[in-house]
Amino acid sequence: RDRPPRFINVAGSILPAFALEDMTGQQHAFPEAERTVVCFIKEDCPTCNLVMPLLEAANSSTKAITLTAGQTAEGNATLIERHGLTMPLLDDSTLKVSFAYDVETVPLVVLADADGKELDRLVGFDRKEWSGFFDKHLSDTQIDWDDYPEWRPGCGSLTQDPVIADRLRAEAENSPLRARKIEIAPSDDVHEFMFDQGFSDGLPVVPPTPERVIRMLEGTSRDSQELVATMPPNMAPATIEKIAVNAVLAGCRPEYLPVVIAAIEAICTDEFNCHGVFATTMGASPVMIINGPIRERIGLNVRMSALGQGSRANATIGRAVRLAVRNIGGAEPGGTERSTLGSPMKFTMCFGEWEERSSWDPLHVERGFDKNDSVVTVFAMSSGPTLIVDQNSRSAPQLAGSFGLSMESAHHVRAHNGGDGILVVCPEHVDTLERDGYTKADIRRRIQEVTTVPLKDLVADDVSGAGIDPARAASMTDDMLNRPLPKFASEDNIHIVVAGSDAGKFSAAFHGWASGPMGSIPVSRKIEV
Structure with missing residues (x-):
């Protein structure tokens, strides 16, 4: 009911197009390349930090372009410094792209073709799945998978926060809201x-x-x-x-x-x-x-x-x-x-x-x-x-x-x-x-x-002027005046x-x-x- 259009999370779905800026202000758009790896991460997620070197390696691959979107601008800056990243981190601090992709868990990695059609995806971290993904799609990367644990759970996307989710739904392109929005100055109560x-x-x-x-x-x-x-x-x-x-x-x-x-x-x-x-x-x-x-x-x-x-x-x-x-x-x-x-x-x-x-x-x-x-x-x-x-x-x-x-x-x-x-x-x-x-x-x-009571008891008198007009009562017969009225x-x-x-x-x-x-x-x- 009244939900913004979301893609269905199955292979073959057409992913939403987007354009985001990196930390230097340069814009990156999707889809534009023959193949693109789209990633969603956040700084305070241990599993996202675990896979940052893998995403850096993916960015160096000639098999696909990698677009990694962080869910906070401050978090992106921290990740770049913490991991010495050379790849650009895109600013999705508005969370509108994450919301459009219906991201529930990070890290989320999606591979798409030139038309934006989804080909493959990873959620959280499973060493076998990630190594298979890289061997199949990013085979020119060199990774020692023994350095990584067999499995780590993902973290909840910021878009799953109830307050944030409601704001994103309200701001979405086909939001159920049509009422005029009134802006109130910060100084106003x-x-x-x-x-x-x-x-x-x-x-x-x-x-x-x-x-x-x-x-x-x-x-x-x-x-x-x-x-x-x-x-x-x-x-x-x-x-x-x-x-x-x-x-x-x-x-x-x-x-x-x-x-x-x-x-x-x-x-x-x-x-x-x-x-x-x-x-x-x-x-x-x-x-x-x-x-x-x-x-x-x-x-x-x-x-x-x-x-x-x-x-x-x-x-x-x-x-x-x-x-x-x-x-x-x-x-x-x-x-x-x-x-x-x-x-x-x-x-x-x-x-x-x-x-x-x-x-x-x-x-x-x-x-x-x-x-x-x-x-x-x-x-x-x-x-x-x-x-x-x-x-x-x-x-x-x-x-x-x-x-x-x-x-x-x-x-x-x-x-x-x-x-x-x-x-x-x-x-x-x-x-x-x-x-x-x-x-x-x-x-x-x-x-x-x-x-x-009989109708005659409802006639206005000296005690109270409310009731039946005396002139009207005078024109009534005794039978009418004695008629009982509940x-x-x-x-x-x-x-x-x-x-x-x-x-x-x-x-x-x-x-x-x-x-x-x-x-x-x-x-x-x-x-x-």
């Missing part, structure tokens, strides 16, 4: 620069260096330039690469990237109405709930402090989505994001359901997925988590009634038929409910039951998950923004892992 450029949500961010973005892309098999979504409000293309950049900014690990991608796919649907969610003065924001095996794989917190700080996965996945909305979609406070007060959820709100803690169907199964699917579901919530404190109820009807009475305050006690709600049930409350055989459906029915338009608007510590009878609720086609509809997406 990179973190202050990113604040000044508006890349941050107000908290420090991780600089998205090419190396870090390359590592982040290892978290997915999808092409870096694949278009995931067109992101409002600017209707900008959100590619895998751009999402990876924001995942780096947020502090994600590569294994979180598939979750971030799926969440962005979900929020950019027409059903979720991303533009409306971020533009409303009501201050809505995505709440992400994750189900399935990926929870354990990425270390997502579903237990103590599941809705709070302390978990890298919970904190950074939600933050990456919000940063992407800001940096790709252009939703910034004071611009298209017009929230009156804002909310801590504008930074991040992502957690997992503790599926194993109850006998109930988890959220993603309720929404039509297989239990073994990894799924992210996004909700547009305007407030929460609001604590529901009930340490006294001993029966399921009592406890579910407490849930309903607490959730009745969403937006306003007189606001009925409004948004969706998320109920996060803590384990101790789960035990009380399950002891009486309550299911999620039973909880929903009980919430609707205890929040049902808090939520449907039981389907109440979403229930389990999370939290085993200790403490404290559940919580999130209050939704407007529901349905005129607002936002919850969206689930399967996570590609």
Whole structure:
């Protein structure tokens, strides 16, 4: 996936062409001769030092030209002085040629013809193989092979260093990166620069260096330039690469990237109405709930402090989505994001359901997925988590009634038929409910039951001007005014998950923004892992 073109290490492969300078500044190119021996070495490798006299002898042969590339300029100077070399050592301190040749072990010796086709190769040191190579291809050299050990292992190429390898991949000709690179002056503070450029949500961010973005892309098999979504409000293309950049900014690990991608796919649907969610003065924001095996794989917190700080996965996945909305979609406070007060959820709100803690169907199964699917579901919530404190109820009807009475305050006690709600049930409350055989459906029915009031109780009055306009109520019949109306338009608007510590009878609720086609509809997406 998105790897620079490498030759296959078999005889007959065409080797990459290159031109490198020696220590005097003279350029040497490959391929140019009838036959060329291309060598890769580094100064701190004992086996490379062992074979330096052999490479010097190869350089004196009339059978082929020898081009020896050292992986550091300082190392080349040391090798020349240490071994009294007369042959030129080429400077591959950028490691781009070593990378193009996919050098894993040094010393590496490759013989090629005038077309650059590989004829033979040596890796490390095996006296029998090296003597056979010289007898076959460099027969005019005089070497006493008894002076050499039978075998010595090679050393790891500098290109195998993870940090260096990521840089080389980022700089390669067909690097998966296409984003514009910004050069920052050495005297500038990179973190202050990113604040000044508006890349941050107000908290420090991780600089998205090419190396870090390359590592982040290892978290997915999808092409870096694949278009995931067109992101409002600017209707900008959100590619895998751009999402990876924001995942780096947020502090994600590569294994979180598939979750971030799926969440962005979900929020950019027409059903979720991303533009409306971020533009409303009501201050809505995505709440992400994750189900399935990926929870354990990425270390997502579903237990103590599941809705709070302390978990890298919970904190950074939600933050990456919000940063992407800001940096790709252009939703910034004071611009298209017009929230009156804002909310801590504008930074991040992502957690997992503790599926194993109850006998109930988890959220993603309720929404039509297989239990073994990894799924992210996004909700547009305007407030929460609001604590529901009930340490006294001993029966399921009592406890579910407490849930309903607490959730009745969403937006306003007189606001009925409004948004969706998320109920996060803590384990101790789960035990009380399950002891009486309550299911999620039973909880929903009980919430609707205890929040049902006649329409006349929702009319604005001297106590509060919120509610149904009195003039409108005056035009209603008694039957209309006595019509019972529950808090939520449907039981389907109440979403229930389990999370939290085993200790403490404290559940919580999130209050939704407007529901349905005129607002936002919850969206689930399967996570590609």
